[in-house]
Structures are given as C-alpha cells and as structure tokens.
Amino acid sequence: QVRLVESGGGSVQAGGSLRLSCVASGGTYDNSCVRWFRRAPGEKEREGVAGIDSDGRTDYAHSVQGRFTISLDNTKKTLYLQMTGLKPEDTAMYYCAAERGRICSDYESDFTAWGQGIQVTVSS
Numbered sequence: 494q495v496r497l498v499e500s501g502g503g504s505v506q507a508g509g510s511l512r513l514s515c516v517a518s519g520g521t522y523d524n525s526c527v528r529w530f531r532r533a534p535g536e537k538e539r540e541g542v543a544g545i546d547s548d549g550r551t552d553y554a555h556s557v558q559g560r561f562t563i564s565l566d567n568t569k570k571t572l573y574l575q576m577t578g579l580k581p582e583d584t585a586m587y588y589c590a591a592e593r594g595r596i597c598s599d600y601e602s603d604f605t606a607w608g609q610g611i612q613v614t615v616s617s
Contacts, residue, residue, distance in 0.1 A: 495520030502611035515572040515589030526597035529574045531585035541599030579615045586610045
C-alpha cells in the first residue's frame, strides 16, 4: 500500500500563496487518479479540490478554478497543489489521495490511499 505524506501547509493572509506537496512512498502514482481534498472546519465530509487522472488530465472545483494548480512529478513521486489568491474560505485541512485506475472520482469514498492531512489557514 502506498504511503502519502503532505507538507507545505501553514497560515497566510488573504491573497497569499502556498504550495502543498504530497510524497508517495512504498509505491508510485503511475496509472492512478490523484486528488487533493479538503475538509473545512465543522464539515464532516471532504470536498474534492483538484485532481489528475491517469492520462494527465486535470480538473478543479469551481471554487478554486483559476487560483489553484495541481501538478504531478512522477520522477519525484510528488503531487503538488499551488494555491494563489487564497481566501479565508480556503481554510481547511487538506489531504492528498490516490487510487489506481482510469476512473478519476471526486468522491472520498472511492480512494483508498490517503495522506494524514495538513492545515491551511487563511486570515482576512
């Protein structure tokens, strides 16, 4: 089972930027759907933020379109999420997730490999 570890979170003011990283060990991201999720304070479920399918196609939640960029460096086995123009409503615990296969779901229940989560806090 691949192990995922996130880094790069923290606290920023509105309008600021952060880059999250998610390193895979014990496996690779090959032939997988990889996705960033987040859980806002008080929410029970995680929301899909951005994903890359096994063919390299990306998708984004409407709320982050144009501000966030997902990318994957397979040589480093690292998934990234570049976040710019951060807003207070982006405050959440962010998680990376991976699942082998061609279908790239945005439902958390369809993913079996998860990172531990990392906090992003945006102040106004």
